[in-house]
Amino acid sequence: MTQQSYPAFGILLVDDEPAWLKSLSLTLRSCAGLSNVATCQDSREVLGLLAQGGIGMVMLDLTMPHLSGEELLKQIGEQFPEITTIVVSGLNQLETAVRCMKLGAFDYFIKTDEEDRIVGGVLRAVRMKEMQQDYQEISSRFASGELRHPEAFTAIVTGDRAMLNVFAYAEAVAKSPQPLLITGESGVGKELVAQAVHRLSGCRGKLVTVNVAGLDDTVFSDTLFGHVRGAFTGAEQLRRGMIEEAADGTLFLDEIGDLSIASQVKLLRLLQEGEFFPVGCDQPKRLKARIIAATHQNLAEKETLGTFRRDLFYRLRTHQLHVPPLRERPGDIPLLLEHFLGEAAQTLGKKKPTPPRELAQLLATYNFPGNVRELKAMIYDAVSIHRDRMLSMDSFAKAVGQPRPGSAEKAAPRQNPFAGFIDLPTFSDAAGLLVAEAMHRANGNQTLAARLLGISQPALNKRLKMMRAEPV
Known part of the structure; x- marks a missing residue:
């Protein structure tokens, strides 16, 4: 099965030196996991390539024959303002760099810069471009107010407007490679939402679910990252981690709020660097799965208390949706x-x-x-x-804690609602207020109101007649 190209948009490298094009292309593929890369040696062909669509980022040299990089930068800014441009030049001149930034360049690098610096800058630009596209997609979906693929949510039974808004947001961010955090109380259907997002993502890989609650740091590392043979006592053979199992798919981390601080550090590195180390291995592997996390806990509160890392919290909630409770x-x-x-x-x-x-x-x-x-x-x-x-x-x-009429079963002791009153209401007034509240909750249904009060319907009917007969 062929792997998906990353990022979703193309990155075009423009330089008249074939050796440099090959070197930069290999660096971006091997060090940054950027596989959707194309090259061009003739600057005159660039505008035609951009007009065909699919290119979201251009990396270009300044000193080229025919059409200079600076002139090309200007034309890209005028004709394709949505495309992000990065200059990678042999010219180490401050004035040139400032001039390029004024023409719309996202960043400026010198060819002699360290590889890590160039790769880091490209990854920042890719993430910014992805965020822009996600924002535009979200705005478009909410503006239309309609789901394009309602069939993805058939497992979730609802007609509620707030839930339909959740569906619209989930649909809008489904194709984004950025992390998604799903919050909501236990039992609201967070995993069903994650499954719907995976179905809509178009990912060729599978959805792999890991409940991280109760996993200590060692088990967490082995479960997610896997291990090599001989990594520890009993590791007699290679074991693929869940991240590799979810390659080109989705890794769903449930109960993320229960993750230990030590494991949070490793997850943060995975999200920031896009790479991980299997236990016992000193060669990193690239993250090829989309991360979705879910929790019933208040992560903002845990972050304030120091039990959840702030940097991980903000990294996870690049996209966030909240599933409302049933009540x-x-x-x-x-x-x-x-x-x-x-x-x-x-x-x-x-x-x-x-x-x-x-x-x-x-x-x-x-x-x-x-x-x-x-x-x-x-x-x-x-x-x-x-x-x-x-x-x-x-x-x-x-x-639901409502005894049958005439039942000897008693509810658990509750706090006396009249304990804080200075002047107590009369028995008749208290009974009238209680009946009125029960009728309100039952939407006027006497049978249901009687069940809520734990009395028979004739007894309730009698009380209602007395209330109507009382003088105002």
Whole structure:
């Protein structure tokens, strides 16, 4: 399988010295992993090559026959202002460098500069170009307000506007090689979003998932980077790390907030330098996978406390999206209920049960600390013990902490809501406020409001009649 070219745009090297072109081309390929490189020895052909499209960066010499590098730089700036230009010249003159920068050059290097300095400057320019393209793509997607590939998100059941915005952002950054950080509470579907991004990325490689929670630094290094034979006691053969397994694909690092400081340093080097060392090997290997990380933790808070490196945090969040919790999108509950009822029935070999009309309203009163994963577990549990045509609400009422009317089961002790009151309300006033709140949460459904209060519907109906009869 052929490897993908990197970066997505072409880099054109322009110089009349074939030896220098070959040397620079090999350096960029071997030291920087830049494979999408083309060369041109005749400066007169450059504008025609740029007009064909696909070139995003030009590196040129100044002293060339026919059309000088300085004149070519000026024409590129006028006709192709979107193309990034870097000058690599034999002229070590400050005035020339300043003049080139004024004409729009991104950077200026001397041919006698150390290789690392030139390669570092080119990589900075590549990242800046990628960020510009990502920004333009994101702006375009949000301006249109439509998904181009909604089929990539079929595994995520939703109709919520905030979730659709998440999809739009994910679609916009899917082809970016820069890291993506996905945040959100446990159970919201962060891995499903990562899978969708991978599908949209166009990467030929596979999605490799690594849960880094609980990995000490040694296991983390061996898991990600692999090892060579004899690297340590018991290392009897070569082992490829997960980074190599994800080559030309996506490496998904779940629970990144649990990573130790020592492992964070190694991950930062991987992201900054684009290379890694297998355990026991002194020859670096290039990173050829896109990194997606996810966490349910507040990394900004951990960074403030000193338990997460600031430089790694900002490197990971080059692109960042937040998946909202289920309690912030209650409109998804009926959709998810219907979806998981069908899925559970098929899995358990049963006929799909009919849910009570008030079930979705009952679930909407619960804040779901476990989010979609918790709702799925509730539904599977209810379907597994289901016998009649109509699905029982008892297991749901128990799960959300609402005892059945007349049940002897008692909820866990709670803090007294009246403890801080100076003047206590009368019993009648307190009961009236409680009933009003239950009716509000149940959207006027008396059956559901009665369940929330733990009383029978006739008792609630009687209380409502008394409230209406009371003088204002």
